Amino acid sequence: MLTALLAGAFLVACDAPVSSPIAGPRQPASPAVSDAKARQAAFLNRIRDADPDHRTIDRAMLNERNELGLILDRTVEMGKVPQLMRTVVIQMAREFPGQDLTVLAYTPSNPPHKIGTAHLDAQSRAISYQPAQ
Numbered sequence: 001m002l003t004a005l006l007a008g009a010f011l012v013a014c015d016a017p018v019s020s021p022i023a024g025p026r027q028p029a030s031p032a033v034s035d036a037k038a039r040q041a042a043f044l045n046r047i048r049d050a051d052p053d054h055r056t057i058d059r060a061m062l063n064e065r066n067e068l069g070l071i072l073d074r075t076v077e078m079g080k081v082p083q084l085m086r087t088v089v090i091q092m093a094r095e096f097p098g099q100d101l102t103v104l105a106y107t108p109s110n111p112p113h114k115i116g117t118a119h120l121d122a123q124s125r126a127i128s129y130q131p132a133q
Contacts, residue, residue, distance in 0.1 A: 069104045071112050
């Protein structure tokens with residue numbers, strides 16, 4: 001049951017759109033940039049649609065470096081965070097193959113505090129998890 005929960009937890013609620021830096025007048029985006037933004041938005045929408053009740057992830061956002069930030073629900077047990085992060089990194093690797101990936105987990109506090117970081121090295125396919133100090 002836990003494995004199913006964690007596998008489904010990847011596809012959990014998200015309130016935030018893909019983040020983008022605020023700059024001066026917009027230049028037309030290149031097709032590659034537009035495609036990347038569309039893929040990020042689709043990825044976040046799958047997260048949002050999977051758990052509309054926010055049972056595992058309160059918010060999720062991707063930054064311009066394609067790093068995924070997750071604000072976890074306060075009911076998520078700290079001991080289960082590493083496996084959740086691993087599951088999310090694996091799912092993200094399917095969407096963004098061949099890229100080094102980083103997923104950051106945060107508490108739902110104000111301001112959020114980092115819980116840990118998961119990283120996928122695209123070349124070696126190794127996944128690491130580092131709890132926050």
